[in-house]
Amino acid sequence: MKIFGDTNSGNCLKVKWVCDRLALPYRWIDIDTIKGETRTPEFLKLNGAGQVPTVEFDDGRTLAQSNAIIRYLARGSALIPSDAYAAAKMDEWMFWEQYSHEPYIAVCRFQMVYLKKPASELDPEKVKRGYAALARMEQHLSASRCLAGEAFSLADVSLLAYTRVAHEGGFDLTGYPSARRWIGESERALGLPAAK
């Protein structure tokens, strides 16, 4: 299996982390999104949406969307709860991540880290919604060890990707002790060093 990804993208790292955790063999193909490498005719044949991560299996079939990819790769593993309702709560967090967390926290980080925009020039509405997402996680994680119950799941993988680097997008996690506790535990579950 080939993973077409950009190591600066949390969405791409989700796929790498799941493969590493489950010892699935893969070849990582670096794609530089800033240089437009997702918009070449060759890449668009792999994924018409022009987005990374995209995986290509050995038989030539492809799959895109980070959360769909990790859900497929982790099928049958302990990263997906065997109880149907618990798996549905995992899905709830993963859809929420793409709709209510990533568009604010990852986008602010992208603008600061890659477009070199100062924090003071970020869209205040995006900042506000990013903090609302963090507040919701904090509230939940103050009463629950992981996002979809007590066991580490793909919901934690998915939300870890950009929450652990939220400070790079100007977000201050000082007032979010449960989220910080969960970031550390999730990093250890995946064998990752603490994000700087």
Place this chain on the structure above:
Amino acid sequence: MKIFGDTNSGNCLKVKWVCDRLALPYRWIDIDTIKGETRTPEFLKLNGAGQVPTVEFDDGRTLAQSNAIIRYLARGSALIPSDAYAAAKMDEWMFWEQYSHEPYIAVCRFQMVYLKKPASELDPEKVKRGYAALARMEQHLSASRCLAGEAFSLADVSLLAYTRVAHEGGFDLTGYPSARRWIGESERALGLPAAK
């Protein structure tokens, strides 16, 4: 089961359509999002994210996020492909819907229909991205009967919700014949009248 929903919201209708198609009994509780009914203390107890649709099962457990809800309700039915890769392609379209389609097409429609904004005052970037989403669907549906292969699935339910009313957001589907063919077939699969 209670469905807390707003009948003006495509995301909420997805849940209704799946229940109707699978003959799952439910009670529909009308929630007016415009009037702030998702922000009351009672509603926030059901869903801390303050969003509809939210379902409450008879045992008091709750579930949110339209695509997570329909994935749970339709488990074991023909609306989810039994082949794991086909199911993953369904998931790919459903995550893409929430990230690359709904934020543009549904949001433009919301602004025109509910906030009474004229089409000329829509954010041009949102309009452009909405058309990009329609173009991607058109390309795919020109070669495939449904989104996740040849069989009608939750991917079609999910993307039908706002594509069938895209014209209410100012989108002209004249140049998208395959998408229009698919809208008609998907409406018939769900027993819906054609959207006006």
